[in-house]
Amino acid sequence: MNFKVPKEIEEYLMGAYEKANQWxxxxxxxxxxxxxxxxxxxxxxxxxxxxxxxxxxxxxxxxxxxxxxxxxxxxxxxxxxxxxxxxxxxxxxxxxxxxxxxxxxxxxxxxxxxxxxxxxxxxxxxxxxxxxxxxxxxxxxxxxxxxxxxxxxxxxxxxxxxxxxxxxxxxxxxxxxxxxxxxxxxxxxxxxxxxxxxxxxxxxxxxxxxxxxxxxxxxNCPGFVFNRMLFAYLEQAHRLMYEHGLMPHQVDEIIRHAGFLMGPLTMHDMNGLDVSVKVKSEQGWPLNPLEQELLKRNRFGRKNGKGFYSYDADAKKHCDAEVEWIIRDLASKATRNSVLMSDQDVLEALLFPMVNEGYNLLEKGLIADPALIDIMFIFGFGWPPSTGGPLKWGESRQKRLAEKLHDWKANDKSSGMLELSQRVKSIRKAKM
Ligand SMILES: NC(=O)c1ccc[n+]([C@@H]2O[C@H](COP(=O)([O-])OP(=O)(O)OC[C@H]3O[C@@H](n4cnc5c(N)ncnc54)[C@H](O)[C@@H]3O)[C@@H](O)[C@H]2O)c1
The missing domain is CATH 3.40.50.720 (NAD(P)-binding Rossmann-like Domain)
Structure with a gap:
């Protein structure tokens, strides 16, 4: 991926900054x-x-x-x-x-x-x-x-x-x-x-x-804009592990390689599993099987030295045998809604549901402009600026995004978390 910010994206982000001030x-x-x-x-x-x-x-x-x-x-x-x-x-x-x-x-x-x-x-x-x-x-x-x-x-x-x-x-x-x-x-x-x-x-x-x-x-809605999209992303990151058997460092590496500041599991360990579990329980959102297992073992993240990774006295992170065993065990019993063939498939599985959630929030009038979502994720999440942010990135691959989301939703037996946006539905209809 090219990490240099193209002129057009630079102007888009400057425009987004102006729009943010015009509330x-x-x-x-x-x-x-x-x-x-x-x-x-x-x-x-x-x-x-x-x-x-x-x-x-x-x-x-x-x-x-x-x-x-x-x-x-x-x-x-x-x-x-x-x-x-x-x-x-x-x-x-x-x-x-x-x-x-x-x-x-x-x-x-x-x-x-x-x-x-x-x-x-x-x-x-x-x-x-x-x-x-x-x-x-x-x-x-x-x-x-x-x-x-x-x-x-x-x-x-x-x-x-x-x-x-x-x-x-x-x-x-x-x-x-x-x-x-x-x-x-x-x-x-x-x-x-x-x-x-x-x-x-x-x-x-x-x-x-x-x-x-x-x-x-x-x-005002549960989780507001940023956390609703973040939760869609983390949910997918967990799913890649407990359904497909990917390890935390593999998921993190793929996202880092695509130019993101940090991987989802390093991020989740930083924020703390206890914090996200508290949000989920206040909102009545279900815990996934991997969260349940980590919670049972008090694996909260960096704050207590063990989460998706373990942390040594110098706060350096390491892969953890207990977590890897849990993942292997859960994945061996899981049913999957998709087949992953490449890093690109993993990237799309992580990011498409998040973009779809962004469309949902725009359609419900919870944020005024896609560019506002984009600057939030560039400044607040470490999304690679060269792509213009999640919605700009999604814009250039809309057909594939709609197709994938429809397939996942159609084959999904467990999640119920994925609510297809009108935009995704209409792109799909237009294609048929
Ligand atoms: N941790 C995050 O990443 C994060 C990010 C964004 C927003 N938040 C939100 O910020 C808030 C605080 O989160 P946190 O992670 O800092 O929690 P925390 O547990 O680190 O800190 C909460 C603090 O509030 C103090 N406190 C509790 N009741 C009090 C009272 N009546 N008067 C004075 N102090 C009191 C506690 O002693 C504690 O020090 C929560 O609403 C959380 O959802 C957290």
């Missing part, structure tokens, strides 16, 4: 007629993996940040982890002395008391992925914060409308979905619910602009 809500409120609140002090609630990264990004962008944790023990763990990140990023020369000064000085404060957030203009919750917990938090916050404070949620999948229902003014809640690691990845999904105001969206966009991140407006 518009169904109400007609838009980037043209809505203003952000003036932000000086912002808060992040939850100092875990994501909360720490978000606090770093906000602090480096020039805001005064208050980071809230549950209790003193969690707070001291959070501070220790922050120190490690600051040290590593400084060694990598990604943080300048002025960043370190802000992050270790009075611009980043810590507390366990929500009452200290009364003067914040933006509060982002980054606690565990649990609807009840998030609702309880917003119920408390609306009594503490001023009426003009905007509330953000970093949820990766939960219903923004339901979350906002506990607020007397639900228009102040907006999804601000960062990707891991939040201080590095350049893209953020801004999720609007039915009642989210233009002011809340404008505030989220302004915070992203200050952090030099590309913000993309999406609608």
């Amino acid at each position: 518009k809500l169904p109400s007609g409120e838009s980037h043209e007629n809505c203003e952000s609140v003036d932000m000086k002090t912002v808060s992040v609630i939850g100092g875990g993996t994501m909360g720490r990264g978000i606090a770093i990004a906000l602090c480096r962008a020039g805001y005064d940040v208050i980071l809230v944790e549950n209790d003193e023990k969690s707070l001291s763990f959070c501070k220790k982890e922050l120190e490690i990140t600051i040290k590593r990023e400084t060694e990598l020369k990604r943080f300048k002395p002025k960043d370190v000064a802000r992050l270790t000085g009075s611009s980043l404060r810590f507390t366990t008391k929500l009452e200290e957030l009364s003067a914040c203009q933006l509060v982002i919750e980054v606690v565990f992925e649990n609807m009840q917990l998030k609702k309880e938090l917003f119920t408390k916050l609306q009594k503490i914060c001023s009426k003009c404070c905007i509330f953000g949620s970093n949820t990766s999948s939960l219903n923004i409308d339901e979350m906002a229902s506990v607020l007397s003014d639900p228009s102040r809640l907006v999804g601000i979905h960062f990707f891991n690691p939040a201080h590095v990845i350049k893209v953020v999904e801004i999720v609007h619910g039915k009642k989210t105001s233009g002011k809340a969206v404008a505030t989220a966009f302004e915070a992203c602009r200050s952090m030099k991140k590309v913000a993309v407006l999406v609608g």
